[in-house]
Amino acid sequence: MESLHNHKIHIPLFSLFFLLLHFSSLHFLSLAYAQPDKYFVNCGSKADVNLNDRVFTADSSSGFLCSDSEKSRAIESTNQSRNLYQTARIFYNQSHYEFTIAENGTYIVRLHFLTFSSSVNLSSALFDVLAFPTVSNFGFKLLNNFTAKNSSNSALIEEFFLAIGPGSLKLYFTPKGSSFAFVNAIEVFRAPLKFSPQNYSSSFPLVLRTTYRVNVGGQNITPDNDRIWRKWEQDDIYLSNSNSSEDSRPSSQTLIRQSVESDGFVGADNDFVAPDLVYLTAKVMTDGTNGLSKPFNITWSFNVSADARHLVRVHFCDIIGPPGNLVFNLYSNGNFIKKVGGPDFDFSSLYSPFYYDFLRSNGSEFINISIGPSIDTTTNNSFLNGLEMLEIIEGPALSNPPASVCNVKGPNKIKVGLVVGSVIGGLSLICILIVGILFGLKYRTAKRVETSEWSPMPAFGGGSTHSRLTDGTIIGSPMNYLNLGLKISFAELQQATNNFDTKLLIGEGGFGNVYRGTLLNGRNVAVKRGKRDEQGSGQGLPEFQTEIMVLSQIRHRHLVSLIGYCDERSEMILVYEFMEKGSLRDHLYNSNLPPLSWKQRLEICIGAARGLHYLHRGAAGGIIHRDVKSTNILLDENHVAKVADFGLSRSGPLDETHVSTNVKGTFGYLDPEYIMSQQLTEKSDVYAFGVVLLEVLCARPAIDTMLPRDEMNLAEWGMLCKKKGFLEQIVDSSIKNQIDPSSFRNFSETAEKCLQEDANDRPTMGDVLWDLEYAFQLQQTAKHREPHEDSTANASSAFVLPNVQRFPSVSSTINIDDLALPGGDELDTTEVEVFSLLRVGDAR
Template identity: 60%
Template sequence: MEHVHIPLLSLLVFLLNLSSLHFLSLADDYYINCGSHDNANLTTGQNFSGESKSGYSFSKSKAVKDINQLPDIAPLYKTARGFSKAFYYQFSITQNGTYLVRLHFLAFSSSSSSSSNNLSTAVFGVLDSKNFTLLNNFTAKNSTNYPVIKEFFVRIDITDSFRLYFIPQPSSFAFVNAIVLFLAPSDFIPENYISNLPLHTIYRLNVGGLPWNDPQGRNWETDDSHLSDPNSAKNANPESELNLNYLPEPVDGLFLSNYTFAPIQVYETAKHMSNSSSRPAISSNVTWFFSVSRKARHIVRAHFCDIIGQPGEIIFNLYSNGNFRKEISNISQYPAVPFYYDFMVNSSESELINITIKPKSESADAFLNGLEILEIVEGLAPIPTVRDSKKSIVAPVVGSVLGGLSLICVLIVGFVFGFRHRKAKKRVETSVWSPMPANGGGSSHGSALNLNYLGLKIAFNEIQSATNNFDTKLVIGKGGFGNVYRGTLLNGTKVAVKRAYKRHERGSGSGQGLPEFETEIIVLSKIRHRHLVSLIGYCNERSEMILVYEFMEKGTLRDHLYDSDVHRLSWKQRLEICTGAARGLHYLHTGAAGGIIHRDVKSTNILLDENHVAKVADFGLSRSGALDETHVSTNVKGTFGYLDPEYMMSEQLTEKSDVYSFGVVLLEVLSARPAIDPTLPREQMNLAEWGMLCQKRGVLEEIVDSPLKGQIDPNSLRKFGETVEKCLQDDACNRPTMEDVLWDLEYALQLQQTTKLKEAHEDSTNIDASSAAFSLPNVQRFPSLGSTRNGDDIREADLESTESEIFSQLKIGDAR
């Protein structure tokens, strides 16, 4: 027999290709029975593989088992993987897209010492690879033996090694019973939603029908418990079998559905008006109430299918929180056509969303078949350092010698890559500058810092007195850190008191704590500037974390851009506010001790005093001591929509990251729209991208806030647009410094003022309007009012001034 000699390299390539084909058949479709080698099936038809039979890996953790082994509990929920330290599951991804992530939790009693014998005591969070907080301070404890299932839609790219991190609270642990991850059909994602922000499914209702678990594992619940008035609606259940008419094209913003949007069982039932002679249809409605997270944005998908009338007969209006959303009518000449409508409910202080259907005419009807509510996940948190497991579970290739060799090749390549990756990661992590040690001794919170030397400590009793024992009537803001109260100190100084939530009070979006508390104290103790919010004191007694600031009478800049109850600012006022904020940031970057990067510049962190003087606030995420270096390596933190894309990609933080965020704020000021709005068309969703596109096309005036139309001098707008364009450059090296931004804004402001002076002193009948509008006056460059050579900043030697001279008023409407 002739011997065939195959070059070693070719053999390796062949084996690796064979292995990759094997993985491709398993990748992007994971159903994992955590903590067990056995397969497990659910009655809903989903099959979960044991951990030894799946193509993924996890870090150091422990398998735990239910010691009770109750017969009525599915085998899937009798095991879990848990640990007292952070651990992760890692998945290989072969296709870009939005993935459905479903996490199963059931708190059973365990014999494992790592679980303290009872999983119901576990308190932990879940992060994804992009730092998004999917769950925070989560506990699976409930009064039933039913599992808690959390579902998310997460954007994943093939360049990612996607991970889910399970991070226990101190002295606690984390666990998970089962994980589902697969590429979601595009139908699952709300129409026009292309943001990279994850979505968390909060509610999914089969309105008028029975609970249903569809083939994709989506659980559709009944709606009865959400009705505000059970007598206002009745179920529509046609007696004869329905033939649904699935049509291909959308009509007037109403999108036609198919069986993947919602199962046929959802469209075969509905709730509609329960009219009577004592309740005319025109004066009635059907309303559903839903408890949601405060300060979170939500996307709502309403499903319709007219199964109760003739085509075109029923016309009604859809509302949310009293706001008109859409006129609904059958969208074709055919009966029983399924369709849906997506819309976004913006964040508010309310913890309720109500959905209402109301007929347009007397004796008419209205109906709803299904409803889905998804929360937009915007919270970011640092990814912890996790000790990698020595064992990586890889899908076995069974049945051939070549398969075994290919597996060995993959393991070798994976080991080499993993080793190099871990070394690189270690280099980055060890260079991360951490200004505030968050553990150790020294205070009632375990802080290693001694803050007493700052002389800013205020007794808890005085703060209680200043806020009337934290009277809820004095609450002027709420955020992830806690409530903010209006108060008055014993010396008559008006203050804003930010009190951190206790652990049991924190919601799913609350992740701030001791590090941010200490950072803000240290940073604000070093700086004094007219355009930076001043810290009056703090309190860390009785397990409290309280910060006391000057009180800002006019609230946040965002309030004056979006709140219809607040007087809208003129263009001159907006320019003055932007200029003031730029001065504050310029001082942070150059005049403060060692240089400070704010890292969370946004419209809610720019506050206004009684004279609309702008002050930059909220320094809990700030980094200092970095500006004498090229950059600082750090986990990405900030607010989505304002984050510097270069910082997000490289994790290299510089002061130019603040410049980018400030550029987004400038666009926000000009347009009075949020940084991210998923309800807008694709090219307009991201304000930075849309603003840059309009600027390059020369049509920036198209996004100007309507009350400003006709107010803005064209030269002022042109200079403002050029400034925005500089700030939003992708390459940080091409962005200006805050000093340059400050000068450009001062120039835009003087151009605006010069035009007004001309209008006041010249006879308009003798002016050529076109030439006056576009002629640039000779404007000299002013010295930077934010530099350390002027009186805006207050040095340590200047602190002999009285408190009333140093501190004006503060309100924090969107506290951390």
Template identity: 55%
Template sequence: MGNITWRFNVRKKAIHLVRLHFCDILSPSAGLWKFDFYIYTKFRRVFDSQIFGSTLAAPVFQDFVVQSDDSGYIRFSIGPNNDSGWKIAFLNGLEIMEFVTNTSMKLDQLEPEHPSGKHRDLVIGFSVGGVVLISILIILFLFAVRRRKAKPVQAMFLKDEAPTGRGTPHSWIAATTVNSFSPVPNLNLKLKMPFSEILAATSNFDTKLLIGEGGFGKVYKGTLPTGIKVAVKRSDSSHGQGLPEFQTEVTVLSKIRHRHLVSLIGYCYEGSEMILVYEFMEKGTLRDHLYIWKENSKSESTQPVLTWKQRLEICIGAAKGLHYLHTGSDWGIIHRDVKSTNILLDEHYVAKVADFGLSQSGPPDPSQYRMSLIGSFGYLDPEYVRTLRLTEKSDVYSFGVVLLEVLCARPPIVNSSRREEINLAEWGMFWQKKGQLEKIIDSSLAGQINPNSLRKFGEITEKCLKVEGAGRPTMIDVCWDLEYALQLQQTPVPREPHEDSTTDVSSNFVMTHYNSASNEEIFVGDDDETDSMPIFSRSMIDDPR
């Protein structure tokens, strides 16, 4: 049997994550075969049945980080190893994902090469003509739809009066909701803000007030007429999120309140503008305080390093917020995008969970199993990836990755020549199972961590990152365990008279500096509210109960 080769077109000189899928359904017993795997002709790895352990017919995967060359493709080959008793080789699946570091790609980077100028001109001519024709049809369709809806909306405007304290009439959302024309029903109209007020708060979206950018759009710092500082998130369709995420965010945050959940102050939906206004969180995201300052030398001197006690308190606060989401209604709310950039810190470093645009609430819907994956790479629950069945335990897994970020101060995915270091969850569990978690902690924590606190923290993280969701704890269990880890941290460690009082498990390790392999969503928001409000069973439909 010779080698089998596949070739895939990719961008030149780009970095890719390659995931190989295997499932041995052929072998009658383990240890019968070996085969070689090649990337281009430069890299070779020998796979044997040991990657499946003692269980046959079990799906497994292997990850590699590959940089493409000037050829414009990546070539993979497999073939039996010379020392293999059973001459077979197999590959059940292969995924290639490019690490995008610059989203403003130039057109000439995407334009294919053509053998002749005439052929290229012909293709361009047909393409432009097709785009123009489609654009005309879309404009005609939108014009017809607008004419059909114009009369009912206009009649409602004529009957409306200007709201007290506002200089403009009610928006078309309020008017058309009565006539069932609104594309965003059941929004809390008490939180609605006019676009003019938001323009004034952000000085017409002055770029000097830009403080972040994420999946929904850009985020600006603003000040309301009352003097309250706010974070204003303005939708941008090019960022990938839109009306569904906007509606979910408003519906969820307008009906729940908790000390450890970011508060929604208002929203605006006028014309094409979709804007969310949050409390301003003075200290930014948790990720900013873990390793962003290491990547930006300018902020290194001004960004204070979080102590281990502060990190534990932040984790406890975030865990309490997630617990409230999971248990605050009959079926609870699943956040779906738990990560360090969605945990914000106020001026007192109190943690609040943010960004509910992807959240899901209500009883399980069988149709969700057919949906595509939603979440952030590096935080995705492997059980959810495998089955597409989402549960609150998916949030628990993502939170386990955040716990490792807090301990190690590195991103969930990094570029590394060592395979076990690429994925933070796998890397952390590799050292946890060896009982040497202290070897990968953040170097800035050297000498700070009580060994008993570290041991308990490692146990919590290992439980959260179990492959099967049924084996993971609930968020309230995580809260209790983290509280215990904090109590252990504050308990003095007995030492022998000859021991150096400054010695600790973390003092002998210097953390390797990594560069993040992907961009994360960032925005900031502030104060907390402790009062509970009525909660809901379905975030998209039901009223508060």
């Protein structure tokens, strides 16, 4: 178990040496620390604001902003209170802020975003943020296709570490297409720690983006309790198994900070490394009263970009004791990383904080961090106090920064070179226009409008209509088996979407944007167009191929139907039937739509269960969906449920077998056993469907960080309520008076069976389907029903049956009436709710 497996990560030793050497030097504190270059900007404001001992200067008078009145403007919130997030600067064209940098060093850059209520819908902004330090001729794309949508209505703060030399730092805000960019506040200041991810003389310095900063075993730590204004969040929502650990008793002892370094471990000799509050709390292993028969590793799971490398910092401080008695191991995704503790360990004394850094690059969308007892000890315990994870943004990424003219107040100075350059540039432009017009008149064809984000005929496509789908394989199947009869020309899709008009944009996801369209035959469709950067790197191609392979071979009333696809040149486009009522999630919470009745909810669950049961048992070879969630269950005009989004699906025989694979899916729905073992089975879909059942019952999301710690995770909270006998107290108030007690009991027991931690204890989807049909029958035959409970005709309206008994054979059957029916559905392969607006009239 302790053999080193990190040799699987192919990283140049020289780069690794530099990376870890400089990252480990973060603990050194400049004793005479001062911030020679520090900038705090209140964007879009005419007044300064004080926040946590920082004075944010109004950008209207700071001189940092390089833009003119035609490119940007300031807006204010309808709430006139004075704080940092009541104003913003919006940009209609590329503009930038420029900051003077006097000294070498690593600088922290924080960008603040809040979509407050104003005259402009800030949540519709879509833009990139670029950074160009003059230490090199290359810049970096800090944020790509960024949108500041946030369901919690709190500010989004993006934090970066940049190695910068003397000169300037330019931060460009670049709107995408016809959209705009915005920012509420900017921080740029030199880190108080010697933090250099790579030496300054390198042609391609690295940039780090903070993805997670977690106070393990403790409460949230706000920026005003951190010396450099960092936010530390609670760890509970990242725990794979909450029964494996418990919070230690917070310590009130004074920390013994030491400037010591040994075998990669570094003493946290000052509170710039991490506040005392981080080291005075911890997660420790449970004492066995939780029902676990043997020591159990504590595991935290974090969703990350599969294509990026990450620096991971783990913080330790023994506040448990006795000193030198604990020995445990640190793992990442099951691979042994480091042994911690022991009598000869240099950090064995109590209340002495230290940390350890390592590089992680595993090609998975999840990084799991685990701690567990070593075989070298008889003390079955381990602890962790804090964790930080930073994504490495590697260069070179961008060429020289674009030229721009700053509208900075000051004396007007006209330079001869500028005048001459302007004249020559103007004459050149006129010549180019004349040549262009003559060329256009000679070769003019039908009118064609350029798309806002991509060129319809990308240069790197080479003008070829060659399809990449016949070149590769997916899930072990040759791509030449694709149904080529589903191919739709790019020209037709251009016409269907008015050349991908942003006014028809109805959703955005990691794979691409979704547009409402109308084909030549008058059929309404949803068109998902892959992003160019995805296509160039090949990142989106596997999902594109998988979706086509799965949906071109199956047909079911309760599965989305693929209308067609386009693979001309560099394009990856999927076309689905337009779904009138949007996603199930839209009708459960955070929506102004009328609530679904209990009968409707049962019918929708039954329809989705039928679709999943067909995938598992009726489709050739068996298919595991792998991303079951309420946003991937879509509703047509009659509220018929259809399961969508097969980009992460895996195929293969499912009887008593598993598929070893990197963990993919969505937080809150992930099977704990799958996270731990990385072995995927159909029971992982069953677990996720159990979470959906609780969503339907309680009308709340799978993860809600705004709730108290015990209630954040719906699956854990729902099962705790069920165990204690008060599950009915968290049922959606709009349906409480509609549910028959017998139907409720059967439905809740079904959800409980789906959410068993051991996959072997969970039912099959066939069993789940039978139980839901029975819950529906109990509801239908109830003596007392509310007049408003009746719903529109639906997929399960034929379930009005006489009293029935449970026959085991029912679970293994497929309803023939459900097969080979035209279906419609939409698409989304990320956590972003692409289909939340797939309803007529809601296009933006």
